[in-house]
Amino acid sequence: xxxxxxxxxxxxxxxxxxxxxxxxxxxxxxxxxxxxxxxxxxxxxxxxxxxxxxxxxxxxxxxxxxxxxxxxxxxxxxxxxxxxxxxxxxxxxxxxxxxxxxxxxxxxxxxxxx
Amino acid sequence: xxxxxxxxxxxxxxxxxxxxxxxxxxxxxxxxxxxxxxxxxxxxxxxxxxxxxxxxxxxxxxxxxxxxxxxxxxxxxxxxxxxxxxxxxxxxxxxxxxxxxxxxxxxxxxxxxx
Numbered sequence: 247x248x249x250x251x252x253x254x255x256x257x258x259x260x261x262x263x264x265x266x267x268x269x270x271x272x273x274x275x276x277x278x279x280x281x282x283x284x285x286x287x288x289x290x291x292x293x294x295x296x297x298x299x300x301x302x303x304x305x306x307x308x309x310x311x312x313x314x315x316x317x318x319x320x321x322x323x324x325x326x327x328x329x330x331x332x333x334x335x336x337x338x339x340x341x342x343x344x345x346x347x348x349x350x351x352x353x354x355x356x357x358x359x360x
Numbered sequence: 361x362x363x364x365x366x367x368x369x370x371x372x373x374x375x376x377x378x379x380x381x382x383x384x385x386x387x388x389x390x391x392x393x394x395x396x397x398x399x400x401x402x403x404x405x406x407x408x409x410x411x412x413x414x415x416x417x418x419x420x421x422x423x424x425x426x427x428x429x430x431x432x433x434x435x436x437x438x439x440x441x442x443x444x445x446x447x448x449x450x451x452x453x454x455x456x457x458x459x460x461x462x463x464x465x466x467x468x469x470x471x472x473x474x
Binding site: 278280282288289290291292295297336338340342345346347348349350351352353 | 391393395401402403404405408410415416451453455461462463464465466467468
């Protein structure tokens with residue numbers, strides 16, 4: 247079955263450190279890939295998306311992600327964490343089709359330590 | 361910037377009661393979705409709706425659930441007889457007519473069933 251996996255339900259980094267949140271999908275057909283961020287008690291905000299154009303995608307708030315077909319991965323990175331980055335991050339995929347529904351990973355809660 | 365709006369933001373109800381959650385989608389969007397997120401868990405797909413009919417539903421979306429777009433603007437999710445396990449955050453999402461599957465989410469409606 248097609249699925250998406252996020253390794254690490256909790257990630258803690260120091261302010262100013264590199265942020266790396268992992269996402270892998272399971273399918274021989276590359277999907278469209280997305281990262282969403284959820285701040286406490288808020289909805290889901292799109293950070294960035296991969297739609298088969300450039301493999302390195304830049305998003306909002308200094309985040310970027312690289313699509314690697316050989317590794318079936320779409321890891322999210324940010325060179326320098328800020329306190330305001332503390333949130334839950336969800337990787338999501340769709341293979342299109344009639345409904346274009348998104349399938350979400352289990353999420354990674356990012357904590358940023360001062 | 362246009363956004364998806366949801367009401368109510370929080371509803372508390374007694375088990376067995378009917379609940380209607382409402383969503384006003386972005387005006388030129390044609391695909392509509394409901395997702396739910398039980399506290400601390402992943403975002404789960406419930407149903408997608410296009411051209412005034414359900415295009416796909418998950419196993420969660422049983423006979424107790426229904427969706428409709430009664431007046432061409434609001435998109436509603438009805439739970440006929442709520443159960444304790446229906447307590448969750450419910451997100452409405454919409455998608456443009458074309459585009460690579462990007463969904464725009466509302467802020468969510470938190471349902472608490474007592």
